[in-house]
Amino acid sequence: MQEEHKDDKHEGTSDDRRTVKVSKYLSKHLRHQPEKIGLTLDEGGWVEIDTLIAAAAAHGFRFTHAELDHVVATNDKRRFAVEGTRIRASQGHSIHVDLGLPSATPPPYLYHGTVARSLEAIRTEGLRPMNRHDVHLSPDRATATRVGARRGRPVVLAVDSAAMHRDGHVFHVSANGVWLTKSVPSRYLRFPAPH
Secondary structure (H helix, E strand, C coil): CCCCCCCCCCCCHHHHHHHHHHHHHHHHHHHHHHHHCCCCCCCCCEEEEEHHHHHHCCCCCCCCCCHHHHHHCCCCCCCCCEEECCECCCCCCCCCCCCCCCECCCCCEEEEEEHHHHHHHHHCCCCCCCCCCEEEEEEEEHHHHHHHCCCEEEEEECCCHHHHHHHCCCCCEECCCCCEEEEECHHHCCCCCCC
């Protein structure tokens, strides 16, 4: 039985739709549910590419090395990293992995895309990782706007990351440029983002 995804209504060519479908499948099983197809990721989230392809095929979703290479190379968010014969998701895991990212000094401001219906909770609780390990922050407004737009009309918040860093909050930056931190207390948020 082939696995289906709700968001497969993607405009474009059948090649584009296929690329999106493979990308979503990889995200699901490299970030959230490797066990659903019998995968065991190592402590850093890595798995052998051949093992991944075989596990997917055994569970009714076939893709080739070439398709995987295409997804990795063309994904504008660089969601996946390949090292030799292994692959992992760059960030966004809901399962425990240690990405081994060193701490980094953030730029003065980072940005978070959300929607208006979330603002009340954010004002009260700040930004929390929810079902992920870290809060994801964008280095620029445009990226944060795209992130927020996935859930509706976007609202972009600025994060005073320089002040957070001075106050001892730790930041990491993933291979694809997403900034990660455990939480963002509301006092460091700017509603709306400064220009």
